[in-house]
Amino acid sequence: MTDVIYSINGPVVTVRDTKSFEMAEMVYVGVKRLVGEVIGVTDRATTIQVYEVTTGLRVGEPVTGSGSPLSALLGPGILGNIFDGIERPLGDIARRTGAFIPAGISVDSLDFDKPWQVTLTVKPGDRVKGGDIFATCPETSVITHKSMVPPDVAGEVVFAAADGAHTLRDALCRVKLADGSERELTLAQRWPIRRPRPAAQREPIGRPLITGQRVIDTLFPIAKGGAAAIPGGFGTGKTMTQHQLAKWCDADIIVYVGCGERGNEMTQVLEEFGELVDPKSGKPMTERTVLIANTSNMPVAAREASIYTGVTLAEYYRDMGYDVAMMADSTSRWAEALREISGRLEEMPAEEGFPAYLPSRLAEFYERAGCTENLNGSSGSVTLIGAVSPQGSDFSEPVTQNTKRFVRCFLALDKALAYARHYPAINWTISYSEYYEDLDPWYIKNVGPEFCALRGRLLSLLSEESKLMEIVKLIGSDVLPDSQKLTIEIARAIRTGFLQQNAFHKDDTYVPLVKQMKMMEVILYLQKTGAALVAEGIPMRALLETGLFERLVKMKYDVPNDRPELFQGYYTEIDDAAKRLRAEHIA
Structure with a gap:
């Protein structure tokens, strides 16, 4: 007896009185053979979510099983390709049918010839x-x-x-x-996208993902094999921050998943990656990148699957011994797909209409990050970096709050900073990283024994400035003693000269760790010298008139990445200015 469609509710299709299908099996729905997956089985009905547009589908059309779960095809040809959420190559589809994906089109994920x-x-x-x-x-x-x-x-x-x-x-x-x-x-081989690929054992985290972005590498480091979230409201720069990380991080392979984002943003990604030269090899960036594009106008069920397709491809290259970084932009759109399908299934909603199993689904995804010893004895890693799009920049909404439970690096984007053209707009007061203890031995060994202490002093100054600014807002800065005015000026130099970064400047779009440490040393040397001068009675106004603070703000542009020895000139300038001030005021 042929199994047929009993009811259709958007992407959700039911088949009555059948025992032909098993849970999570991939099925073909209707005469066009739309790809679907079994998501519910009872003695009365089988529920299927369809990963393609169901417009034109009719009750009574046949449903046939494949006998296997929804799987990704793994083999050479993945890198440099652009897939949709269920690993159909968009380039091949465009060559066959034009700019739009017709329902039921069957295209091999990889070129078998x-x-x-x-x-x-x-x-x-x-x-x-x-x-x-x-x-x-x-x-x-x-x-x-x-x-x-x-x-x-x-x-x-x-x-x-x-x-x-x-x-x-x-x-x-x-x-x-x-x-x-x-x-x-x-x-080629196939692997179910919802099942993590096996590994011999998980290894402890101990290496940072070097991104060249000072606010991340220095203040809030991400570990290789770690999980990070980048939450931010509309216009705060989530996508651009992920673009920078994808371009410059020191992972071997990049998997970029555009999950429910606008089509023009994905077009920009494709154009940028097509033109970008890999700084490590001098070859096109696309040679170590795979893009999964599931834009907001594509079927909502495929958006839900795109995250799992991406992480399965990442695990496959991890098993070869590569370090893989996966960018998911954005997990909020993925959660919205869960909510829509859950609503059509008439499940009991939890907070803000999201399904009650949202936390467990987020946990399943982020737990697939990690450093592993693979079955073949090699070592690899998957680093997951998920953007979160809370409505109205409300970080108390369910997706952001539940994501915080499963990631150890939280890079919170601030609308006020973004509107002030401070990029990356990462708010240093509410962002955090829990990887310090794991990564500090690496920084001490490979960058310098004082690196971690310098970072601590920077964070302390920024925290102190935040408290002082509350007083300034109430009564103004004139009543503050010079020592506190110095703290505010040094913190301003840190914010604009160190944390703010220009993605369009050749020496500032990516900054090596050595230069990052040298910049910290110079800023803190000025703070130490300024504190001594203020203690000797030299007014803060005179220190500002030297122009040293403006010089430090511009040093990110003035010192090329390959000329760290030029930082020595700043120490000379600071010492000469200090001598001049002492001669003028103490005499």
């Missing part, structure tokens, strides 16, 4: 197990693709193909399993 120059790393008689690398090929000029034995396969290699050109269809080797059957291995 493209030849790859494959080198086999196994031979007949070798024993292999899940995760072992059996072949390699240059996926791009900067990334070597390592084809791995699926986790559920172990046995003896009885056939291995010769090195040379092979497609995704070709059998590269055959493995004889314990039960005597044989399994062919090709360059």
Whole structure:
């Protein structure tokens, strides 16, 4: 008996009186064979969420199962590609049908006819197990693709193909399993997107994700294998901050998921990444990047799946031994997709209409971050950085609050800073990182033993300034003693000269850690010298007239990234100005 559609409610379709389907199975709905997934099974009805537009779908049309869960196709050809939320290549679809995706179109995720120059790393008689690398090929000029034995396969290699050109269809080797059957291995394999890929064990976090953004690297570091959230209201720069991180962070692979964002923003991402030169290799940035574009006008159910597709691709490259950074922009749109589907299923709503299982879904996603020892003995990491879009910049709403429970780095964007053209608009008073203890040994060893102490002094000055500004708002700055006026001026130099960064300046868009530390040292040297002068009775007004504070604000532009020795000139200037002031006032 053929199973047919009983009811249609947007992307939610039900089939009555059937036992043909299992939970989480991928199914094909209607005569157009729309892709769907089973999300509910009872003795009376099976509920399916459809990942394509259901316009034109009719009651009575057939529903057929695939016998497997919704899975991602993993193999060479992923990097440099642009997929939708269920891993359909948008470039291939555009070449076939134009700018719009027709319902029910069937396109292979990867090109099965493209030849790859494959080198086999196994031979007949070798024993292999899940995760072992059996072949390699240059996926791009900067990334070597390592084809791995699926986790559920172990046995003896009885056939291995010769090195040379092979497609995704070709059998590269055959493995004889314990039960005597044989399994062919090709360059491609499938993996269920909602199931984390296995690893031998999780490793402790101990390396920072270097981004070149001073406010992040110095004050609120993100760990490789960590999880971070970037919440902010409309116009605060969430997308641009993630663009900067994707461009400049020192991960080997970038997975960028545009989840429910505006189409023009995703177009900007595609154009920028197409033009950007990778600073590490000098090659196009697209050679180590994969983009998943699920814009706000695409089906809402596919938006929910896009996050899982992205993290599955990230885990696949992690298993090869690469450090992967995944940007999700934005998890609020993903949560809204959950809310819409939950409403159509008539589930009991929780706070602000979100489903009661929102926290567990967020936990499932962020817990897939981590540093791992892989099944093949290599080490890799997946770093998850999710943007959050609270309505009206209200950080007390459910998505932001629940996200804070599962991330250890919280980079809160401030509307007032953004409107004042202070970028990145990360508010230093409410942002935080819990990775200091894990990462400080690395900073001490690789940057300098004083790095962490300098950071602590900067944060202390910013905190003190925040308290003083409350007094200034009430009674003005004239009543403050000179020592407190000095604190306010030094904090201003920190805010505008150190935390504010120009993404369009060649020496300021990315700043190496050595320069970051030198800048901190100079600012704090001026603070120390200024405090001594004020203690000697020299008025703060005279210190301001030297122009030293303005010089420090501009040093990020005046000192090239490859000339840290030029910072020595600032110490000389500060010392000369101090001598001059003492001679003028103390005499």
